[in-house]
Amino acid sequence: MxxxxxxxxxxxxxxxxxxxxxxxxxxxxxxxxxxxxxxxxxxxxxxxxxxxxxxxxxxxxxxxxxxxxxxxxxxxxxxxxxxxxxxxxxxxxxxxxxxxxxxxxxxxxxxxxxxxxxxxxxxxxxxxxxxxxxxxxxxxxxxxxxxxxxxxxxxxxxxxxxxxxxxxxxxxxxxxxxxxxxxxxxxxxxxxxxxxxxxxxxxxxxxxxxxxxxxxxxxxxxxxxAYPTAAIEKMVQADRAFLKTPGLSAEERAAIGEHLHQTATDYAWRTMIDGVRTKSPALMLRALMQPPAVSGKVMLRMVKHLLRLPILPEIPELPRKPARESAGLGLT
Structure with missing residues (x-):
C-alpha cells in the first residue's frame, strides 16, 4: 500500500x-x-x-x-x-x-x-x-x-x-x-x-x-x-489574525509582530508606487497614513529613489555554493 x-x-x-x-x-x-x-x-x-x-x-x-x-x-x-x-x-x-x-x-x-x-x-x-x-x-x-x-x-x-x-x-x-x-x-x-x-x-x-x-x-x-498589491494586503491581514491567536508566547508574538512590520512596509511601499503610477493622491496618502515605523521606511525609500540610490534589496544577497557542494546528495 x-x-x-x-x-x-x-x-x-x-x-x-x-x-x-x-x-x-x-x-x-x-x-x-x-x-x-x-x-x-x-x-x-x-x-x-x-x-x-x-x-x-x-x-x-x-x-x-x-x-x-x-x-x-x-x-x-x-x-x-x-x-x-x-x-x-x-x-x-x-x-x-x-x-x-x-x-x-x-x-x-x-x-x-x-x-x-x-x-x-x-x-x-x-x-x-x-x-x-x-x-x-x-x-x-x-x-x-x-x-x-x-x-x-x-x-x-x-x-x-x-x-x-x-x-x-x-x-x-x-x-x-x-x-x-x-x-x-x-x-x-x-x-x-x-x-x-x-x-x-x-x-x-x-x-x-x-x-x-x-x-x-x-x-x-x-x-x-509579479503580484498585485492586494496580494500583499492579504499577508498583512494574515499576520494580524495570527496576533489574535490565544496562548501565544511573548517570543512568538514578537516574531509575528516583526513579520507584520515587514509585510505592512511592503504593502505601503507598493501602495505608494501604485499611487505614483496612477497619479492618485489618495493612494499616496494611504501609503503614508501608517504607523510611524512603516511610514518612515516608505519615506526613506522615496528619498533613496529621488537620489537614485538602490532601494531594494535592503539586505544584499550573498553568493551561494552550488548544490553539488552543499546538498549532500552526491550530485554531479
Whole structure:
C-alpha cells in the first residue's frame, strides 16, 4: 500500500506537468499522485488524462472554475487516502529517493510536518548547478517552532530569497484532518507561509532537514515575482489574525509582530508606487497614513529613489555554493 500522495495544482502546465508527474510516480517508494487542473487554457488536462489512462496511481481532475493554487490543493487534499501527503508545484520535480527519506525521518521522529531544504534551479539547469534555498551547509535536522519559523521567513534573519515558506513539507494526514487544516483560498501569495504558520499555532510537530531532492524551477512568470498589491494586503491581514491567536508566547508574538512590520512596509511601499503610477493622491496618502515605523521606511525609500540610490534589496544577497557542494546528495 502507498504511504504518500503527491498533490499537484496545474494551470497551463503543458510544457512541464508530465515531468512533475513522472518524478512523483518514479519514487523509490510507491506513491499516488493527484493533479488538479485549474481550468488550464492549454492541453494540460488532455495530457494528464492520457497519462492516467495507463497509470492507475494517477488521478487527474479538473476544477469547475479557476480558483487559484490553494483551491486546487484543497480539492486534492480532500481526496487523499494515504497516511502522508506532499505538495509539488507543476513546474518543479523530485529526485527519486526524496519521499522515502522524508517518510523514514517523519515516522522515526513522530513528526506531523517534515520539510527538506529545497534546491532552486533556473530553467534547463541541472540540480548540481542549482542552489539551496535555506542553508549552504549540512545541518542534519532542526526542530521548528512558530517563532523561529516566522523569523526564518524574513530577510533580516534568513537572508534574501532564503525564506522557508518556499519549502514543501511532507505532512501527516491525520493531523490535517483533526485540525481541519486547509489552504486559504483567498490568498495567492505566501499562502504556503500562512498554512505552515497556522499548523504551528495548532501544535504541529515540525522539523526541517537537509535536502532530499525537491527541485524548484525558478520560472520567469512565477506569481512570486509579479503580484498585485492586494496580494500583499492579504499577508498583512494574515499576520494580524495570527496576533489574535490565544496562548501565544511573548517570543512568538514578537516574531509575528516583526513579520507584520515587514509585510505592512511592503504593502505601503507598493501602495505608494501604485499611487505614483496612477497619479492618485489618495493612494499616496494611504501609503503614508501608517504607523510611524512603516511610514518612515516608505519615506526613506522615496528619498533613496529621488537620489537614485538602490532601494531594494535592503539586505544584499550573498553568493551561494552550488548544490553539488552543499546538498549532500552526491550530485554531479
Amino acid at each position: 502507498e504511504k504518500v500522495t503527491v498533490i499537484i495544482p496545474c494551470y497551463n502546465g503543458e510544457a512541464f506537468i508530465e515531468k512533475a508527474v513522472r518524478s512523483a510516480l518514479g519514487q523509490t517508494i510507491p506513491t499516488r499522485v493527484i493533479v488538479v487542473d485549474d481550468c488550464s487554457k492549454d492541453n494540460s488536462f488532455a495530457l494528464l488524462q492520457a497519462i492516467a489512462a495507463n497509470e492507475p496511481r494517477l488521478t487527474a481532475i479538473r476544477q469547475p472554475q479557476n480558483g487559484g493554487p490553494s483551491a486546487a490543493r484543497n480539492a486534492a487534499l480532500r481526496l487523499v487516502e494515504t497516511p502522508w501527503v506532499a505538495n509539488l508545484d507543476a513546474d518543479d520535480y523530485l529526485l527519486s529517493d526524496r519521499l522515502r527519506r522524508l517518510v523514514e525521518h517523519g515516522e522515526a521522529k513522530g513528526l506531523d510536518f517534515v520539510a527538506d531544504d529545497v534546491i532552486r534551479v533556473e530553467p534547463g539547469q541541472s540540480p548540481a548547478d542549482g542552489v539551496r534555498v535555506w542553508k549552504d551547509e549540512l545541518f542534519g535536522s532542526v526542530p521548528m517552532g512558530l517563532a523561529r519559523f516566522v523569523r526564518e521567513n524574513m530577510a533580516k534573519y534568513a537572508g534574501p530569497r532564503r525564506e522557508i515558506g518556499y519549502l514543501k513539507p511532507l505532512m501527516r494526514v491525520t493531523f490535517l484532518r483533526e485540525k481541519d487544516l486547509f489552504f486559504r483560498e483567498d490568498m495567492r501569495l505566501a499562502e504556503d507561509y500562512e498554512f505552515y504558520a497556522r499548523s504551528l499555532t495548532l501544535g504541529a510537530r515540525w522539523e526541517v532537514i537537509d535536502p532530499c531532492g525537491y527541485i524548484a524551477v525558478s520560472m520567469p512568470d512565477s506569481l512570486s515575482k
